[in-house]
Amino acid sequence: MKTLVIHAAIIGLLAPSAALAAYPERPIEMIVPAPAGGGTDTAARKLATILEDRLGTSIAILNVAGGGGSVGATQFMRAKSDGYTLFSTWNSPLTTVPQVQKVAYDINSFTPIASTSETAYTLCVKADFPAATGQAFLDELKANPDKYTYGNDGIGGTMQLAAERIFQAKGVKAVAIPFGGAGETLQNFLGGHIDIYGGSISPVIPYVQSGEAKCLIVTSAAPVAALPDAAGLAELGLGSEETLLWRAILGPKDMDPAQVETLTTAIRAAVNTPEYVEFLATRGETPNVITGDALARRLAEEYDGLARAAKALGLGN
Incomplete structure (x- = not known):
């Protein structure tokens, strides 16, 4: 009888670990x-279909748009830290939006799990623009302050701050x-x-191929194969001064480290499948898995760099 009691006690102690090891036991919401x-x-949807097979559970996508991504980020921040609600985002809601509007979160409000892919932004001109290289482009703009206009993704958007980091460093002024x-x-x-x-x-590539446009600078430190003429x-x-558009999956703050490890392993494998790599290539993106503390550092460094650009423009929340 004493032996049975001891066995029952041992089983009771092991039960939480067994349950944790089984994660995920039910569907995940992203x-x-x-x-x-x-x-x-x-x-997100493409990656989710691959992750479902690796995690052995379904993943439901919930679109919460608005505020440049801040509405979805705020809703996610209130999620339970049980590992069954994840956040699939691009970097702007985390590092750009807080520079120009008040939000209910910061980069420390989440658990970094893994980045998934990245791509540069680009600056392009028409075929008859009087410059054929990135340096000549900047020289032309510097010689003609505020003569040229450049389109971007909104006041204080990531593209504007990415461009201004370049322009400010070179003493360039454009509208x-x-x-x-x-x-x-x-x-x-x-x-x-x-x-x-x-x-x-990706949207401008067809016009580069047709000769209607020429892209002279990318916002990554390294050149981009899809735009061989861009510096x-x-x-x-x-x-x-590198600024990239990159995507990541985050968890709620204080998420269980064992669950994070399970997801990290699954995401790394999913991102590097030929299916997903090919999918990214059609969009001008490349796989890039950065996890844990390294991802937290990336968020902090980008946030600080964009904060300097926003301050120089007189922007701020």
């Missing part, structure tokens, strides 16, 4: 702070014209309403 059908949403996103910026660029396209790479920032002596 909040995406963007409308359905956009770049962030499609990237920022805000639009609702890369698609709207591209339309106005092609229509001749602005001189410079500032936005993500990377390191080539221009501006490697420290």
Whole structure:
């Protein structure tokens, strides 16, 4: 009888560990702070389908758009720290939006799990623009302060701050014209309403291939294969001013480390599957898994860099 009691006690002690080891035991909800059908949403949904097989559970996508991603981030921040609500986002709601509007969270309000992919922004001009290299482009702008207009993703948006980090470092002044996103910026660029396209790479590639546009700078330190004529920032002596569009999956604050480890392993494997790598390539993105403390450092460093650019522009919440 005493032996049975001891066995029962041991089983009781082991039960929580066994339950934890079984994570996830039920479906996961993934909040995406963007409308359905956009770049962030499609990237999240594609990755979720691969993760479902690896985690052995379904993943439901919940789109919570608004406020440049801040509405979804705020809703997610209130989620239980039980590992069954995740946040699939791009970096802007975390590092850019808080520079220009008051939000109910900061970069320490979440548990960094893993980044998934990244891509540069780019600055492009029409074929007849009087510059053919990144350095010549900056020289032309510097020689003609405020002559040229560049489209971007909104006042204080990531593209504007990315461009201004470059311009401020080189003493360049250009007129920022805000639009609702890369698609709207591209339309106005092609229509001749602005001189410079500032936005993500994938929408402008067809026009580079047709010869209608030429992209002269990317906002990554290294060059981008899809835009062979565009200078990377390191080539221009501006490697420290790199700004990327990157995506990540985060957990609620104080999430169980064992659950984080399970998700990290699954995400790393999913991102590097040929299926997802090929999917990213069609969008001009590359896989890049950064986890844990390294991801937290990336968030902090980018936040600080964009804060300096916002302050120089007189922006702030």
